[in-house]
Amino acid sequence: MNQKNHSSWGYLQIGRTLISFDGETERIKWILMIGFFIALIFVTISSWWLSGLAMQPIYSSYEKQQQFTANVAHELRSPLASLLATVEAITCLGNHQQNTQTLLNTIERQGRRLSNLITDLLLLTSLEQNSSQKPFKPCCLNDLVTDLTEEFLEFAIASDINLTSQISPMAIYTLGDESQLYRLVSNLISNAIQYTPSGGDIIISLESYDFKAVIKVKDTGIGIPLDQQSRIFDRFYRVDGHRSRKTGGTGLGLAIAKAIAQKHQGYLTVESIEGKGSIFTLEIVKKNRIFE
Template sequence: MKHNRVFHTTRLRLAGLYAGTMGFILTLCAVGFYEAMAYSHVSELNHRIESVAGTLHDGLEASLQQPGKLEPIVQEFIPSLCIARTTCAYKSTATHYLGVFQEYGYYIRFVTLSGQLLASAGEIPTDLPVRVETEPWQTLEAPDRTRYKQLSLLLKTANQDAWGYMQVGRSLSDIDGHMVWVRLILLIGLPTAMLLVAIASWWLAGQAMLPVYRSYRQMQQFTADAAHELRTPLATIRANLESTLTPDATDADAWDTLRTVERQNGRLSRLVHDLLVLSRVDLQGLPAKQESCNLNDLVNDLVEEFSALAIASNISLTADIQTNTPITVFGSEEQLYRLVANLITNAIQYTPASGQVIVHLKRDDHHALIQVQDTGIGIPSKEQARIFDRFYRVNSDRSRHTGGAGLGLAIAQAIAKAHQGTIQVKSELGKGSTFTVQLPLRKDK
């Protein structure tokens, strides 16, 4: 396949289509996985911030009296609260809320309506910008490029006047660090997966095209063999006609030429007939009209018919029917007759003088078995796999003493398959061959 430019190009395109499709799907999956993981982490963090901020908001809002002023009770509520522009020292006395800040890295800030920082608590960098925005959620970035997720809630006094903002946030450094590793894994894993997909795509494209390529090669071989078989008789006819049409040709030469033309025309007719039989069996299978076929009578008739040919070749041809009960199958008697006839003809052609050909007929529980056994030249084991190919001859033997065009066994196999049967060969070089046809028995209604 690699030496054929058309198939090689098609394989490249098919592999590219496979790889491109799988690459697109893998990329979508990778991006989806990354976004889903990032969304999951951020959603979980937002939920925690909302929970902490909601609890603090509900606990503090009732104690606020004057806008922009922290009441002493707030410092009692959050002992670690550090007032802006004062020196703060860490206090070990901690409430539940302070414990949450210290354990999970949260911070809290109190900001006036104008954006002035009043106090803060928790793990918060001193240079984190203070923003007052209408949107409750903000993502802030410190000078060291550490990102923070922050929720701003409006606080009101007991008289429902706007007091200022409470901002609760947390660092995103652990989430960002985790996502960096995820990106690194995807950046390394995705190209590696794409490379493996490309290799697999090339192999799969080859496997997908292999039956097509084999069919293409068989078609090429069929064309070459058919051309060879047609060229020989046509060349013979032309040569004889040219010799006959010379001025010196006699009536005897003309008669010899006509007889040669008749023989070659017969060869061409048989070749065309065999090709038509193969085509008909391939396209149509069994004929619409089928019947019960008695294989006992069929074998006896064929042995009797080919006895003259066997005697002329000094070969013993006998039938061995191993049951007195009629063995019947359902199908086309004409095609089955042709199947067994081809096997007998093949056996006689490849069996030397004084040899023997035996046609066995027997049955098992579900099948009829026809075996054509000869003591001929045998078939090499490496050739047996191709013996049923059209126009195929062992060792490319195209000499005329064996007759035929190499289509007999191909026709026999096609007929056997059309009858839901099989045909097999066992052969040993120099000792002979046995062709076994297995056909399903007729089922009595």
């Protein structure tokens, strides 16, 4: 057979339909589009939630600032109104010296109240901002409790209250600012005397447990309702607002005590039963030796 006569007579083309590929591509396109919108919605919701979470401290701080401003305005308004009314009364009286002296005493009393309020606000701000650079020194808590018991004894006797102390015979020291710790315990005792009726008892105790020194101020006063115990350390909060204002309190005593305790890395807590009394407990790290 002659191979030269075998010439090419055509070609064969093999192919397949692309319909299935087009369908798959279309499905992928829809999946990507739907996935994009779902992801966009998810990112939007997440961003909204995260922004709200990030703004929460700002909202909280703003609300506290508003409340603080309202409280300060309320506290300042009462003595200022009294001062203005007294000055107006003096102006109307003319030269009546006897009545004028009484009104001047009122002015002095309200002025001192304003001065105490401003002093307490400045102290509280200093404590919260930790602006004081005064280094901590060893403080003898035995002497502190003894001195405060003696200082408030006359006040308690005048109020017909039995004030006693129970102090550990072992010397107990802590590192801290003695004047601030003195103010802390002083505020607790003063608060107990104000809210303990005549014939009541107040016991100030100092004990030592392991690495902690514990000071307790226990009274048989009016007590604190359970639903208000979490708020008594807030600025200007009063369980009995009328009585505290009558005694000249600024509403900052317990807030200052709490701030001092926190600055000394201590814990100030309260246990109270309405109508039976309260126990304020300060736990602070003790120091076994003066020069340890």
